[in-house]
Amino acid sequence: MTDLKVIGFDADDTLWINENYFREAESAFCEMLSDFADEKQVMETLFKIEIRNLELYGFGIKGFTLSMIECATEICGEKLTSKLTSRILCIGQEMLDKPVILLDKVEEILQHLKDKYRIILVTKGDLLDQHRKLEKSGLEKYFHHIEVMNNKSEADYSKLVKHLDIIPDEFLMIGNSLKSDVIPVLNVGAHAIYVPYEITWQHEVPSPEVLVKEYVQVESLHDILEYV
Missing domain, CATH: 3.40.50.1000 (HAD superfamily/HAD-like)
Structure with missing residues (x-):
C-alpha cells in the first residue's frame, strides 16, 4: 500500500452503529406478528422479501419498512389491520430518528x-x-x-x-x-x-x-x- x-x-x-437498529426492529416486528407466526417463519419470510425487493427499493430503512409491510400482508392476509400497519410504519420512522x-x-x-x-x-x-x-x-x-x-x-x-x-x-x-x-x-x-x-x-x-x-x-x- x-x-x-x-x-x-x-x-x-x-x-x-447501524445493524443493531435493524435487529431491534426485527425483534419488535416478530413480536407484533406473534399471534400469526413464530419468529423463525417471520424472519425467513421477511428476508426472502427483502432480497426480492432489493432491485426495486435498494438498501436502507425505507425499503426495509416496505418489506416488513409486505411480509405482514403475506403472513396475516385479510387479518392485517390498519392499526398493525401503522405500528410497522412507526418502526421504520423510529429507525430513521435513531441517534448516530x-x-x-x-x-x-x-x-x-x-x-x-x-x-x-x-x-x-x-x-x-x-x-x-x-x-x-x-x-x-x-x-x-x-x-x-x-x-x-x-x-x-x-x-x-x-x-x-x-x-x-x-x-x-x-x-x-x-x-x-x-x-x-x-x-x-x-x-x-x-x-x-x-x-x-x-x-x-x-x-x-x-x-x-x-x-x-x-x-x-x-x-x-x-x-x-
Missing part, C-alpha cells in the same frame, strides 16, 4: 489520516438517509468526497476510481463487509482492509468459493493505522 492516495471508508457499522453513535476512536483515526490522504465516504443505501446520518455524525468535514452507491459492485468501484482520477493501486477501501467492501475492491486491483462488526446481515455474508484472494483483516478500526 505504498502508493496510496485515497482511502475510502464504509459508513454503517464501520464508522457508526460513532464506533470507538473513529474521529481520532480520521483526524490522523486526513492530512496524509484524500479521505472519502463510500456507502450504499438511501441517499437522503445516508446524508442525514453523515450530518448527524459530525464527520462530514473529514471527507473530500461522498459516494452513495445503489450497490457496491466491481463496476461501481471501477467507476469510482476513474472519477477520482487515480489507478486502482492508489485506492484503499475499509469496511465491515467482505461481500461489499473487500471482494469487489480486490477484484478491480485496489486494496481493502476488513474490519468485522459484531453483527452481519445475512445478505452480506459471501459464499466461501468467492473468497479466493488474500485480504487484510484487523480486530478494530484503530488497527488500520498499522497499515497506512
Whole structure:
C-alpha cells in the first residue's frame, strides 16, 4: 500500500452503529406478528422479501419498512389491520430518528489520516438517509468526497476510481463487509482492509468459493493505522 492516495471508508457499522437498529426492529416486528407466526417463519419470510425487493427499493430503512409491510400482508392476509400497519410504519420512522453513535476512536483515526490522504465516504443505501446520518455524525468535514452507491459492485468501484482520477493501486477501501467492501475492491486491483462488526446481515455474508484472494483483516478500526 505504498502508493496510496485515497482511502475510502464504509459508513454503517464501520464508522457508526447501524445493524443493531435493524435487529431491534426485527425483534419488535416478530413480536407484533406473534399471534400469526413464530419468529423463525417471520424472519425467513421477511428476508426472502427483502432480497426480492432489493432491485426495486435498494438498501436502507425505507425499503426495509416496505418489506416488513409486505411480509405482514403475506403472513396475516385479510387479518392485517390498519392499526398493525401503522405500528410497522412507526418502526421504520423510529429507525430513521435513531441517534448516530460513532464506533470507538473513529474521529481520532480520521483526524490522523486526513492530512496524509484524500479521505472519502463510500456507502450504499438511501441517499437522503445516508446524508442525514453523515450530518448527524459530525464527520462530514473529514471527507473530500461522498459516494452513495445503489450497490457496491466491481463496476461501481471501477467507476469510482476513474472519477477520482487515480489507478486502482492508489485506492484503499475499509469496511465491515467482505461481500461489499473487500471482494469487489480486490477484484478491480485496489486494496481493502476488513474490519468485522459484531453483527452481519445475512445478505452480506459471501459464499466461501468467492473468497479466493488474500485480504487484510484487523480486530478494530484503530488497527488500520498499522497499515497506512
